[in-house]
Amino acid sequence: MTHIFVNVPTSDLERSKAFYTALGCDINPLFTDENAACIVWDENIFFMVLTKEYFATFTDKQIVDPTTHAQVLIAIGRDSREHVDSTIAAGLAAGGSEPTEPQDLGFMYSRDLDDPDGNGIEFVYMEPQAAEEGPEAYLTGLA
Template identity: 40%
Template structure:
């Protein structure tokens, strides 16, 4: 079995969250979806598990925060700059909040963060593959 990542997110409204992630290109895996949870697959090795608050609390007693704080930022790689911009736009049109921070823009990469309907922060990004293989650019003294 390949190594995989399952990102578990508590959500206030499961159908709304499923529709949001579907609009961004995630695909529902019905074998792992019911009225309390939904598996939304990004790739063969990345799955976002959307959990109702009741389901979330079956795993932990820790509180679910909704105060706008930032403790986690999930980054997804995309193939082009345009896809990054488009995902941010779609997030805003489907119940999330686009442009939560100014875009990060360099000649070799760019990213553009948004929040889902429950405030979970995502940062789609593009990086030039050749630049990635070459390593970080040299630092200059200011």
């Protein structure tokens, strides 16, 4: 089985734990301590939120400031447009920010959310036909 572990830095581990649990995530206590928290999105996707100091032990590269530099863009699928909107609302209420306007391409709807440290996550809903057959097949079916 494939699992995805995304490591993101934080300047305040407790704040990050509160933020991600407000989005509906769980925390795996077996992999959580004063340096890191294992944020469970589902049975295959996890964020390891690491203190900046601990994060730096995993690389010799300079750690960028996520409030001013983009290192990666993480997209997580939701099961409806409403689920995208409710996730963003929960994130905003928990101290996140929405750096861009929502994007509606007809076959795909997405909104971006920055966590309190500036790490960006995009929440996306894609129409099932577009996901299976490609966006043109979906858009052609609307004509």
